Amino acid sequence: MKRLMLVCLLAYAQIAFAQNAIKTSVAQTSLSKTKGSFVLGTNEFLLNGKPFLIRAGEIHFPRIPREYWDHRIKLCKAMGMNTICIYLFWNFHEQKPDQFDFTGQKDVAAFVKLVQANGMYCIVRPGPYACAEWDMGGLPWWLLKKPDLKVRTLEDRYFMERSAKYLKEVGKQLALLQIQNGGNIIMVQVENEYAAFGNSAEYMDANRKNLKDAGFNKVQLMRCDWSSTFNSYITDPEVAITLNFGAGSDVDKQFKGFQEKHPTAPLMCSEYWTGWFDHWGRPHETRSINSFIGSLKDMMDRKISFSLYMAHGGTTFGQWGGANSPPYSAMVASYDYNAPIGEQGNTTEKFFAVRNLLKNYLNPGEKLGDIPAPIPVITIPKITFEEAAPLFDNLPPGKASEIIKPMEMFDQGWGRINYRTNLTASTTPRKLIITEVHDWAQVFINGKLVGKLDRRRADSTIEIPATKAGAVLDILVEATGRVNFGEAVIDRKGITEKVEISDGSTVQELKNWTVYNFPVDYQFQANAKFVKQKVNGPAWYRAKFNLNQTGDTYIDLSTWGKGMIWVNGYNIGRFWKIGPQQTFLMPGVWLKRGMNEIIILDLERPTDATVQGLKEPILDKINPDASLLNRKEGQNLVLTNEKPVLAGSFDAAISWKTVSFTTAKGRYFCFEALSSQENDNFTSMAELQLLGRDGKPISTQKWKVIYADSEEVTAANNAADKVFDNQESTIWHTQYIGKQSNTKQPHQLVIDLGKEEEITGLRYLPRSDKKKGGMIKDYKVYLKSARFNF
DSSP states (O other), X not given: OHHHHHHHHHHHHHHHHHHHHHHHHHHHHOOOOXXXXXXXXXXXXXXXXXXXXXXXXXXXXGGSOGGGHHHHHHHHHXXXXXXXXXXXXXXXXXXXXXXXXXXXXXXXXXXXXXXXXXXXXEEEEOOSOXXXXXXXXGOOGGGGGSTTOOOSSTTOHHHHHHHHHHHHHHHHHHGGGBGGGTSSEEEEXXXXXXXXXXXXXXXXXXXXXXXXXXXXXXSEEEEEEEXXXXXXXXXXXXXXXXXXXXXXXXXXXHHXXXXXXXXXXXXXXXXXXXXXXXXXXXXXXXXXXXXXXXXXXXXXXXXXXXXXXXXXXXXXXXXXXXXXXXXXXXXXXXXXXXOSXXXXXXXXXXXXXXXXXXXXXXXXXXXXXXXXXOOOBOOEEEEEOOEEEEGGGSXXXXXXXXXXXXXXXXXXXXXXXXXXXXXXXXXXXXXXXXXXXESEEEEEETTEEEEEEEGGGTOOEEEEOOBOTXXXXXXXXXXXXXXXXXGGGOOOOEEEEEEEEEOSSOEEEOOOEEEEEEOOOHHHHHTSOOEEOOOSSSEEEEEEEEESSOOBEEEEOTTOOEEEEEETTEEEEEEXXXXXXXXXXXXXXXXXXXXXEEEEEESSOOSSOEEXXXXXXXXXXXXXXSOSOSSOTTOOOBOTTOOOSEEEEOOSOSSOXXXXXXXXXXXEEEEEEOOBTTOOSOXXXXXXXXXXXXXXXXXXXXXXXXXXXXXXXXXXXXXXXXXXXXXXXXXXXXXXXSGGGGOOSOEEEEEEXXXXXXXXXXXXXXXXXXXXXXXXXXXXXXXXXXXXXX
């Protein structure tokens, strides 16, 4: 007993010592709570009347366990940051209408105060729209229950009323923390990258007024856009304008147009992209240290403020991962972002490169923060799953619906939804036509899998076998993330329109459905009836494992199919065997000594129903379920007898280029690059827009690349569809090495526009980094109603 008491006293002493050390560290570094000021000066920001260069690092508190907030903030300070930049996600704080939550993991005020306690300032980006590769860009799913919803516009009164109400709740949490009140918030952002969506100055002004009404009536307001779009609308002069661009950018060219319009404004890159985010089934994204550091040094030499996006990305736990469109492509759970601070809070070569650079630009008397001790990482021996619960044996209560509806109309926000009906008899195979699957579906007849549909490939039809009368049709749909960027952000899940069946001569819409909802909350999964059995179809798997010590680990799911994982009640996120992410960060603070529980929902079937905890992540292994190339083996485009609608040459400037031609009609568009500015064999392109009769870009939502003679999809994610992904820092680039890299110009790209269009011109944006490889010089353009010959 005495020995046990001694052990307890020693443990208590260690805890008390650690807590006291944290308090001492905070006391030595915390900012004064004296009221201050932060305003725009001539070509510089002024903090308490003195020039201030913002060195910010962006981190997202929802992507970091609360217990690790202080650790990540200290890492940013050690890297040389004096400011932390944060997003708030509306849907994270109001998951149901009028049920606001700013407690625990969602306590943004506690996070901002912790930033201040560490001697740093804060920039707050509350939305209502955020992007950030987060589900629906931070907009709440329940808005989608309004059938005619419009977002980010004054045209929808409901959206404006709800977003204003949300901002008032944010104000209740943070308005007292403005620097003018003795807090550390020096700027608050109005909306986010709005010019990539619209150009209504009135909408932006309404958001500015909503922020002021919410209590942000003292702090400096700001907005961010790209160098190519910042002038699309005019905002109140009290709002600072900042630009976003990526690693390796030519800083002088990025700010050239801005300085011509605003010669006395302070310069700031509000998102300097340190890396990029990963998509399921595409190569892991990286940005080189040299290109990243080069542009950062250029900004420091020119006294340009910046915010590293991301300084530390963290993890998109649970259902919160978003998607891009077009083409539809969902994000992985890891938000490592190839950032200086790794997903687990580990320091990287990029971290030390930033630290070594910024130490040369500190103010007199300023010093870099100490690097905090790393968080322990452990391994976990192999865990075998012996209990399972087949999904179709554990259906929740069904809901009757005459017609197909998306999951939001059944009051479901995330997860999976199953649509069931009965089929008529048929002695021959028939075709099932689904409009539209959002996002990945399995089709079963009498419990047997007959096929899959994937929104990434725009799948919409599947052949089903002959059936007897009354055969049960199940369509199990998984939502893999709502679009978080662009016009497709209104992204309802499940089956959004209808299901039809065709026998070749007639088409009939299927009705009289029973709908089963499978939400993502832990308790729903835990209620499944687990027994010791082997299963072939969709099922939950459960196991218990014992730990003698805790620490962060990476759960290896490389032998599993597609689904979601919960550990000790925490939703760790979505997994998919196609990669590139194969391991999932499990924070040690969510594990416990003694018995732990893991539940996995796999919609397919694991090749080995085991997992283990690794010390290193696997973020770069893809197992593509289909070719990533937009060119079939042996396929060659034939343009011999085709007549171009346009031929010309581009200059070498890194800026949007617009060309017009006589109105042409067609569905199939071909761009042919004949030569490059550098006379190399490559072709590269950042963005392509086609102009309609009104001179404005036509919608790209139905576009699909059907041919690219060469594209890089293994060494980098430079696929041909990058030309219409609305991301200026991503590019189509012909293959760097290998068989396709040796082909000389010309290089061709063919796009199916989805329907017949009238085209009057095009806009082309070259790559925006310092490299010029593949930048197009001479070109031809073709447009046809019939498909090209391959």
